[in-house]
Amino acid sequence: MKQKHCGVCSKKINLWSSQYILKDGIICNNCATKTQLLKKSSQAKMNDYFQSHTIAEINNLLNIPNQSSNSENQKVSDSLNKANSFFDIFHVRELKEEIINLKTENANLKKENELKLSVQQMKPVELDALIEKKNAELSKLDKEINTKQNKEKQLTTTINSLYTKVDELNNQIVDLSEEINYESYGLYKPRYEFSNSSTYKGKLTEVRSNQKTMIRNEIAAEIFEPMTMNGSSAKGKSMQKKNIKQLLRSFNGECEAAINKVTKSNIETIEKRINTSFVQLNKLNEPNGIRLTPDYLDSKLDETHIALEYALKKEEEKEQLREQREREREEKKLQREIASERAKYEKDETHFTQAKDRITDKLSNTTDTAEMLALKHQLQELQDKLNDIRERKEKLQNRATNPTAGYVYIISNIGSFGKDVYKIGVTRRLDPMDRINELGNASVPFKFDVNALVFSEDAFSLESSLHTYFKEYRVNRVNKRKEYFKVPMNKIKEVLAKHKELTFDFNEYPDAYEYRDTLYIEEHEKEKTATRAVM
Numbered sequence: 001m002k003q004k005h006c007g008v009c010s011k012k013i014n015l016w017s018s019q020y021i022l023k024d025g026i027i028c029n030n031c032a033t034k035t036q037l038l039k040k041s042s043q044a045k046m047n048d049y050f051q052s053h054t055i056a057e058i059n060n061l062l063n064i065p066n067q068s069s070n071s072e073n074q075k076v077s078d079s080l081n082k083a084n085s086f087f088d089i090f091h092v093r094e095l096k097e098e099i100i101n102l103k104t105e106n107a108n109l110k111k112e113n114e115l116k117l118s119v120q121q122m123k124p125v126e127l128d129a130l131i132e133k134k135n136a137e138l139s140k141l142d143k144e145i146n147t148k149q150n151k152e153k154q155l156t157t158t159i160n161s162l163y164t165k166v167d168e169l170n171n172q173i174v175d176l177s178e179e180i181n182y183e184s185y186g187l188y189k190p191r192y193e194f195s196n197s198s199t200y201k202g203k204l205t206e207v208r209s210n211q212k213t214m215i216r217n218e219i220a221a222e223i224f225e226p227m228t229m230n231g232s233s234a235k236g237k238s239m240q241k242k243n244i245k246q247l248l249r250s251f252n253g254e255c256e257a258a259i260n261k262v263t264k265s266n267i268e269t270i271e272k273r274i275n276t277s278f279v280q281l282n283k284l285n286e287p288n289g290i291r292l293t294p295d296y297l298d299s300k301l302d303e304t305h306i307a308l309e310y311a312l313k314k315e316e317e318k319e320q321l322r323e324q325r326e327r328e329r330e331e332k333k334l335q336r337e338i339a340s341e342r343a344k345y346e347k348d349e350t351h352f353t354q355a356k357d358r359i360t361d362k363l364s365n366t367t368d369t370a371e372m373l374a375l376k377h378q379l380q381e382l383q384d385k386l387n388d389i390r391e392r393k394e395k396l397q398n399r400a401t402n403p404t405a406g407y408v409y410i411i412s413n414i415g416s417f418g419k420d421v422y423k424i425g426v427t428r429r430l431d432p433m434d435r436i437n438e439l440g441n442a443s444v445p446f447k448f449d450v451n452a453l454v455f456s457e458d459a460f461s462l463e464s465s466l467h468t469y470f471k472e473y474r475v476n477r478v479n480k481r482k483e484y485f486k487v488p489m490n491k492i493k494e495v496l497a498k499h500k501e502l503t504f505d506f507n508e509y510p511d512a513y514e515y516r517d518t519l520y521i522e523e524h525e526k527e528k529t530a531t532r533a534v535m
Contacts (some may be wrong), residue, residue, distance in 0.1 A: 006031055007055035008062065018238070020050045027058060031289045034062055041339055042159040061206065157219035197317055200310035207303045211296070220296040221247055225289030243288045251281055251292055255282070255300045274300055285533060330428060331403075337430045338400050345393045349386060356382045407432040408452075408466065411439070415446035415515030421475065421486050422451065446518075449510030452492070454502050469495055 007025035021034045027035075032046065035058060050058075085119040214220040222242045229235035262270045275297070282291045356379060363375045400403050406428035412421060427435035432453055440447035455464045467480075473487035474480075489508055496504065503513045 008058055022050050023054050025055045058189045133222055197313040200313050204306045211299050221292050223290055227289050242289055244290050259304050259307050334428045341396055345389050349389050352382050352386045376460055404460055408454040408459050410452040410464050411448040411450050412510050413446055413448050414512050416444045423483050424466050425483050426459045446514045451511050452504055454504035454508045
């Protein structure tokens with residue numbers, strides 16, 4: 001390793017000693033420090049200074065006679081010694097790092113030299129074998145690199161494809177449980193207005209039959225780009241027809257699954273799902289030269305609406321049937337009550353008639369004036385009772401023969417539904433309270449209170465007119481058979497005042513005994529708890 005020398009003082013410079021580079025050489029740390037002291041400049045500036053000057057220029061600077069006294073020279077010498085000591089400490093870390101780097105470089109050079117020596121000592125045959133071996137290893141590494149690069153490209157392509165697929169799926173996601181639209185508020189407008197479910201069922205069968213015809217006549221799906229197979233157009237067409245069959249099976253299966261879930265609240269979602277399936281399947285089968293037709297899509301959407309309206313009509317008919325059965329049960333109860341009352345009246349009528357006959361016989365056989373007066377009085381009482389019974393029998397007969405006669409009731413339950421919520425219903429029972437008490441069963445926490453009872457020869461018509469009048473106050477705007485209305489009491493009074501021909505009892509302020517007693521008990525318990533807390 002060549003030894004370096006200072007260009008000014010010619011001293012040897014070790015590799016780990018500080019040195020400064022000039023334009024045409026290097027100088028040692030001592031000469032650099034002398035120059036810095038003479039220039040009275042910072043080290044950072046001196047580095048730039050050295051790089052822009054030559055050794056001769058530094059010699060001239062250092063050989064200029066010093067105009068200061070010997071004492072001044074001594075000060076410069078002392079300062080130089082102190083500076084040398086300071087710079088040695090400053091460069092310790094730098095020197096250590098340089099030593100480590102040199103050792104590493106030395107080790108690498110040693111290995112390289114050993115390899116060169118081993119190669120130089122090899123015979124030509126051995127050298128050729130080594131070269132061949134290294135070339136084989138290099139070729140193998142190149143192949144591995146190419147394989148990994150190709151795999152990386154494939155993975156990158158796959159990842160990008162999957163990201164694209166995720167975006168497509170996110171756009172296609174249809175959440176039937178969370179999808180909210182206007183239909184969820186009962187605003188679905190039927191496409192058809194059939195009067196019964198049988199007609200809807202017939203229409204549904206007709207649409208599905210038409211779809212089968214479309215499939216048979218190759219109208220449901222079509223070949224838009226004929227293909228060949230092994231050079232044969234016939235084989236290509238046969239293959240495309242098989243693909244059409246699979247395409248229709250897929251689309252019909254997805255449509256059936258969607259239609260089976262259709263409700264008023266998700267009809268638009270189901271339509272979107274069917275349209276999305278149509279677009280996706282056509283896109284997937286585009287390379288096969290086949291597609292579903294728009295006419296077949298329209299038929300499936302039509303089937304969706306018919307299926308929904310068919311289900312709604314069946315539910316409506318079930319509700320009507322439940323209502324009819326409830327009326328029939330009420331009618332049977334009424335007939336039993338009428339039969340029981342008639343038997344009672346007939347028994348009383350027979351009893352009073354017989355008593356009247358006995359008194360009449362006594363009256364014809366007595367001559368006592370006082371007894372005659374007493375018997376006549378008894379006879380009049382019996383006649384009055386008979387007249388009352390016969391009047392009741394007549395009313396009873398009228399109820400039995402008039403299927404619309406009954407009571408319209410307006411009842412409330414402030415403990416269960418709050419203030420100003422009323423149920424307006426009808427009953428044909430002889431005693432309307434029997435029906436009202438049945439309504440206050442285990443389904444509500446408190447009994448109903450009667451606000452008004454109106455007897456009418458056409459009770460059902462009266463009930464219907466009241467429901468129509470208060471339609472804007474309905475609690476349930478969808479199910480018209482829920483007869484609850486949130487309406488101010490003064491509105492009810494106004495309506496009833498228009499029916500002066502009717503006989504009714506009106507109670508504006510319900511008793512609500514159970515509810516009010518419950519409030520009292522709760523308040524009393526709170527007071528007890530507060531008293532215990534204070535004590």
